[in-house]
Structures are given as structure tokens and as C-alpha cells.
Amino acid sequence: MLTTALRFGPKDHGRAVTDEELELADYRLGYDYEVIFGRLYVSPAPNPEHDIVEKHILRQLFAYQEANPDIVGYVTNRARVFVASEEKTTAPEPDLAVYVDGPDDDWRAVGPFIVGEVLRGEDIDKDLFRNVKLYLRVPSIQEYWVFDIRENPRRPTLLVHRRTRSGWDIHEVAALDTYETPLLPGLKLVVSPPVRPVTKRPRRRRS
DSSP states (O other): OOOSSOEEGGTTTTTTHHHHHHHHHHEETEEEEEEETTTEEEEEOOOOHHHHHHHHHHHHHHHHHHHHHOOOOOOSOOOOOOOOTSSSOOOOOOOOEESSSOSSSSSGGGGOOOEEEOOGGGGHHHHIIIIHHHHHTTEEEEEEEEESSSOOTTSHHHHHHHHEEEEEEEEEOTSSEEETTSSTTOOOOOOOOOOOOOOOOOOOOOO
């Protein structure tokens, strides 16, 4: 048993951790934490540009879930996806995950069929290389979406990884296009968030 409380932060990136330590530790705010191959993976929390795209996609998926509960039972941006074939705990945490049925008490008990990430400029290897391999090792995942905001945060492109017998088949969807998948019949996913008109605040009069 742990005798002293642990507090994890960015300096703990790469540290070997146990499942018990993960459950009992405190975490410094402003960072996201994953466990990959039994080690802590620490990355900065999403910035507003990242969050705008993530929420834009999630709103569409939530609406689809409400209209099609027989196809989608659960949508979340707080999932832990366990790679069961890995001996040491390996659980990436995607920006979005779509499930046929929602989890009960343990993320290990159910796997998503779609996962997605909004690409972070400071950590592109995680989403373009590491997770491409890890998600392929989760049999339930049929598609992996990567929204690339590096060139224009308000006009992301979408890389769709579709599972085949030999691995991923990758397709690119342009920023201003919509994406349709047989996994979600009837959904026309709008890739880019709407552009809000800029409104000028009235100047305050000096007294």
C-alpha cells in the first residue's frame, strides 16, 4: 500500500506507474495524463483552438446518438481505451469515443467502435504515429479520426483510418467537406466549425 500521497505533474512524464498509484495520486491541473506501456504520458491540456474543434464534432455525435440510440449508445471525450494485448497497462484517452453500449463500472469492459483525436501541434507524434498503432490493436475500433488543425485551426482537415484485414486504409477529407461513414448511417459530419462573425464591442465613454 502507498504510505505517502503522490502528486503527478509534467516532470513525471515517462515515469513508471502502477494502477494503484494512478488511482490514489493527485494530478497537477493544466495537463492531460495517460498511461502507455506502464509509464505516465503527460501532455498540455487542450488550448481553445483544440477545444472548439473537439466540441464541434462532439455536438454532432451527441445529436446523432439522441436520434439513433439503436446505433450509438454512448459518446464521450473522457474515455480510457485499454489495449488488452499489452502486458503493462496501456490506455490512451482519445478526444472522442463512440460506443454501441456505454460502460458500466470499468472502461476495460467495453470498447469503442470509433475514436478520434484533434491533432496538437506540440505533440503530433502521439496522434499520427503512436495512436495509429495502438488503436489498430483494439479489435472493436473500426475507424480512427484525426482532425488536423495545424494549418488553420478553424478549418481542420480530417484523416480517416478505416480498418481493413491488412491494417488501416487512410482517407483525407477536406476542411470544407462533410464526411459520411457506413458505421453511422445518415450522419453527414461537418468537419469545420462554423465561423462566427466578429462583433465589435462598443467603446466606453470616458466620464
